[in-house]
Amino acid sequence: MTRQRYSIWSLARHALRGHRDWLPAWRTPTPKSSYDVIVIGGGGHGLATAYFLAKTHGIRNVAVLERDWIGGGNSGRNTQVVRSNYFYKASVDFFEHSLKLYENLSRELNFNVMLSQRGIMTLAHSRHDLEMTRRWANAIQMNGVDSEILTREGVKRVEPLINLDARFPIHGGFIQRRGGIVRHDAVNWGFARAADALGVDIIQNCPVSGFESRAGRVTGVATAHGVLRADRFVLNVAGHSSVLAQRAGFRLPITSMALQAMVTEPVKPMLNSVVMSPAVHVYTSQSDRGEIVIGGAADVYSSYAQRGSLAVIEDFIAAAVELFPALARLKLMRHWAGIVDISPDTSPIMGKTPVENLYINCGWGTGGFKAIPAGGDTMAHTVANDRPHPLIAPFALDRFERGALIDEGAAAGVAH
Ligand SMILES: Cc1cc2nc3c(=O)[nH]c(=O)nc-3n(C[C@H](O)[C@H](O)[C@H](O)COP(=O)(O)OP(=O)(O)OC[C@H]3O[C@@H](n4cnc5c(N)ncnc54)[C@H](O)[C@@H]3O)c2cc1C
Secondary structure, eight states: OOOOOOSHHHHHHHHHTTTOOOOOSSOOOOOOSEEEEEEEOOSHHHHHHHHHHHHHHOOOOEEEEOSSSTTOSGGGTSOOEEOOOOSSHHHHHHHHHHHHHHHTHHHHHTSOOOOBOOOEEEEEOSHHHHHHHHHHHHHHHHTTOOOEEEOHHHHHHHOTTOOTTSSSOOOEEEEETTOEEOOHHHHHHHHHHHHHHTTOEEEOSOOOOEEEEETTEEEEEEETTEEEEEEEEEEOOTTSHHHHHHHHTOOOOOEEEEEEEEEEOOOSSOOOSEEEETTTTEEEEEOTTSOEEEEEEETTOHHHHHHOTHHHHHHHHHHHHHHOGGGGGOOEEEEEEEEEEEOTTSOOEEEEOSSTTEEEEEOBTTOOSTTHHHHHHHHHHHHHHTSOOTTTGGGOTTHHHHTOOOOOTTTTTTOO
């Protein structure tokens, strides 16, 4: 195991030695032929699940099989927003658990995940929008989570550079002050390092191409290293969930599509919070490096099919510049996309599957980064006890048969 504690003292010690003898943050092990649990997919959720299996449940004979490199999927491509301001109780309870875990995550993992609770402000652009915003903010409060209604002037106090009289004038909004951003790479690397230190094998460049089954159970997964066996398997492959589920013998109600984001060149501090506008379809924040991060809806609209994916970028930028005219002076520096998997009620799917010893965590759509600590914690509990953790019981796959949907389409913000 390669665990070394990070601290001001270790930093000073290594500085004196010219930073030449830092150990790798995790090993590159040769896979064993069998494990207690195999987690397929080394994104944040897969890594966090492996970590909590080892830490909380003492199940350390665990492998995470990652097709490319850890965090190379959506967990390293997102816009880093964390919040718990959802509408329904089941969602608020789950996402609030996640935000609380984030609040202590740097300490838990001994890795600075750079949580910045700068507040997330949602804008209302009409009187009707404001009414819906009030209803949303009240629901959050009734579920025991902080949220504050803002007047027009209140919005301006949070963001002095905002244009209140844009094409769709701003009537007010609400803010969750504990929301904010977390450095995404640090979350992936922090969980990987901590899981590795507890004995978890992280195997990169190891795509799973299929399953071996007997009597309704998965016995092994096919990989370039041959068939790797385990007692239990967790499918954690956002964007590729439908493909692998089908290979395992069941179907998912998932649509996979691209979600894009971009950053400008870095500038001095100009945004104080994360600003989200469901009406003009954009959200923006400023990274710790000074770049303005801009995101919006997935490539869902039929007009994009005709106008192409670059039209999405045009729409995001037009909306961002309307809200903050000063952004018009900046150059775009990078632009990218990830493939997200969206369920019919825009809520995740977590828990057991029709295959006895195969568990699933998917359907995060555009909002699963904020859920990584709680996703890992609750999925590990579910796998260890073969029983859904109470916080994720409402998100079971069979809710689509029972009609027990958790429709978070609106509270998903701008993104679906
Ligand atoms: C542009 C963008 C912006 C976003 N912004 C936010 C945000 O601000 N806040 C938020 O909460 N969420 C956001 N999200 C969503 C969030 O990033 C995802 O919901 C979350 O990262 C999902 O984590 P995951 O571990 O389930 O999936 P991923 O991180 O995608 O991990 C899945 C892994 O599975 C691997 N894999 C796939 N197939 C196989 C296979 N056959 N064998 C082995 N491995 C395989 C992939 O390589 C990948 O590494 C955003 C997403 C995008 C794309």
